[in-house]
Amino acid sequence: MDRRSGILLHISSLPSNFGIGDFGPWACQFVDFLFRAGQTIWQILPLTPVNGGTGNSPYSSPSSFALNPLFISLEKLIIDGYVSLKELDYDFSFSLSRVNYDLVREFKLNVLNRIFARHYAKIENDPGFNTFCANNSFWLDDYCLYQAIKDYFQGIAWFSWPRPLRFRDEKEIKKWSQKLTREILKQKFFQFLAFDQWQSLKTYANGKNILILGDIPIYVSLDSSDVWANSEYFLLDKEKLPLFVAGAPPDYFSPQGQLWGNPIYDWEKLKKENFDWWIKRIEHNLALYDLVRLDHFRGFVSFWQVKAGEPTAQNGQWIKGPGDGLFQVIMNTFDVNCFLVEDLGHITEDVLELRDKYNLPGMNVLQFAFNSDIPKNPYLPHNHRKNSVVYTGTHDNNTIKGWYKNELNIQQRLMLSEYIGKDINELNVHNELVRLALSSTAKLSVLPIQDILGLDARARMNLPGSRSDNWEWRLLPDILNQHIEENLARLTFIFGRAPAI
Numbered sequence: 001m002d003r004r005s006g007i008l009l010h011i012s013s014l015p016s017n018f019g020i021g022d023f024g025p026w027a028c029q030f031v032d033f034l035f036r037a038g039q040t041i042w043q044i045l046p047l048t049p050v051n052g053g054t055g056n057s058p059y060s061s062p063s064s065f066a067l068n069p070l071f072i073s074l075e076k077l078i079i080d081g082y083v084s085l086k087e088l089d090y091d092f093s094f095s096l097s098r099v100n101y102d103l104v105r106e107f108k109l110n111v112l113n114r115i116f117a118r119h120y121a122k123i124e125n126d127p128g129f130n131t132f133c134a135n136n137s138f139w140l141d142d143y144c145l146y147q148a149i150k151d152y153f154q155g156i157a158w159f160s161w162p163r164p165l166r167f168r169d170e171k172e173i174k175k176w177s178q179k180l181t182r183e184i185l186k187q188k189f190f191q192f193l194a195f196d197q198w199q200s201l202k203t204y205a206n207g208k209n210i211l212i213l214g215d216i217p218i219y220v221s222l223d224s225s226d227v228w229a230n231s232e233y234f235l236l237d238k239e240k241l242p243l244f245v246a247g248a249p250p251d252y253f254s255p256q257g258q259l260w261g262n263p264i265y266d267w268e269k270l271k272k273e274n275f276d277w278w279i280k281r282i283e284h285n286l287a288l289y290d291l292v293r294l295d296h297f298r299g300f301v302s303f304w305q306v307k308a309g310e311p312t313a314q315n316g317q318w319i320k321g322p323g324d325g326l327f328q329v330i331m332n333t334f335d336v337n338c339f340l341v342e343d344l345g346h347i348t349e350d351v352l353e354l355r356d357k358y359n360l361p362g363m364n365v366l367q368f369a370f371n372s373d374i375p376k377n378p379y380l381p382h383n384h385r386k387n388s389v390v391y392t393g394t395h396d397n398n399t400i401k402g403w404y405k406n407e408l409n410i411q412q413r414l415m416l417s418e419y420i421g422k423d424i425n426e427l428n429v430h431n432e433l434v435r436l437a438l439s440s441t442a443k444l445s446v447l448p449i450q451d452i453l454g455l456d457a458r459a460r461m462n463l464p465g466s467r468s469d470n471w472e473w474r475l476l477p478d479i480l481n482q483h484i485e486e487n488l489a490r491l492t493f494i495f496g497r498a499p500a501i
Helices: 024-035 075-079 101-123 127-136 136-153 170-179 181-207 225-229 267-272 276-288 321-332 349-357 401-408 410-420 429-439 450-454 483-495
Strands: 004-007 041-043 212-216 242-248 258-263 291-294 302-307 317-320 339-341 362-365 389-390 444-448
Touching: 004 450, 024 181, 024 450, 024 483, 041 444, 075 101, 075 181, 101 181, 127 181, 136 181, 136 225, 136 276, 170 181, 170 429, 181 212, 225 258, 267 276, 267 321, 276 291, 276 321, 276 410, 321 349, 321 401, 339 362, 362 401, 401 429, 410 429, 429 444, 429 450, 429 483, 444 450
Parallel strands: 004 041, 004 444, 041 212, 212 291, 291 339, 362 389, 389 444
Antiparallel strands: 242 258, 242 302, 302 317
16 A cells, blocks of 8 residues: 555534434545545545443444444435425424434434334335345344344343343244334344445446445454344353453553443354354445454453453453454455554554564554654654554544643653754644644654544543443534645655656
8 A cells, every 4th residue: 555644523423413423425525525635545534333321332333244224324314205305393402513412313213213103114125225135134134133132122222131032042033023013124224224225325426436445343242133143152151241351451541440331252262153243244344345344453462451340441351262263264265455453452462463474564552652752653654664653643532622721741842843843832733733643754644624624622532441421523514625625735755655647
């Protein structure tokens, strides 16, 4: 891959008329902005469904295969004849700057439910719908049954369902599949609409020479169709509850570590089946995206395991992961150039060895560069590997302006100024770190849109370890003006990241 640059912006953060970003007109407008600004990568977060009980995190989903129906564009449904503009009247106002997930869910699902009711009789005769269902049956059937049952029980987690359902008794599954036929069909219809719109958006982006960089979380949620339908691949007790949960040890983000709560894989069982479930998962994601980031790469080498019931992640331990055994299968199946890896956190030599064995690009985060160990800090631009990706920050970081104001001490601010060679302050820090990222020898530069715009901590996407006010930030309409576009295009050209004409 030649030198490239791109922008990190999740779908939910796009402007729209209905409270949350979606796969509609504003997404296409953002693609146009990327094209004019000389960018060739659009990085997004997982597109999977979210739920309020886990803080609406795209990394805590009821499915690692499904798409979030809240991303379905109602404008596109008008164009496709599913709904009229008059039916979209509402007597409340959506925030332009934050996603109110409860309000969005109530409104959008109400509209989608009405659309389904109107088209119910015709759906099963739609050849496009039937092809979609057939091609995705390996995950779609389980997910839609799971979601239909979950809705029937008013959101109760699957491990609290009646025992025969929890253990997927064959007769019980058949009985509920018949009982909830209509609801299952509705969930399939929602997925059909979402996938159709996403593929249309991806095709539009690719037509502008823009690649979509997606994200594969290493873990799945306990309350998910993934675990309910494939419990044999996880370390669960006799009641189908976790023996251990995932997390991260104390680090930069959290002095008590991070207790994620995801169930731990039974890697030995997965290995015996040649990691087939993981291969299907990656294959599915590579059909959605052009490139994928493998989240928490170090967890494939060794992972932080915490006994279920522990209040924090402090008392966990490192457990050996599948390592090279898994990656031999992955790299023999897929193109190595499709991957980059999130090699942040507690990184040991064996993690770097696996990364480098397969020539996988890792991540350099400039916000980590000025903490200590200058001049040897690996995140400093002069230490960047060519085969890597440089970020000013990630979705888990503060914005550059918020970082400078709230997280750097006097010595670190002075070191930042000395390294860059000019006086750095709150007004210019975002511009200087954007320039620093673009000038890096790393072959790919990805910049959060918040840092290009110089937004403060109020625009932060996620604060790890907290459960409220995350994943809500939205890009205001018309904020991406011609000056920003031209300046970014110029810097991209100067530092050799502009696409060849």
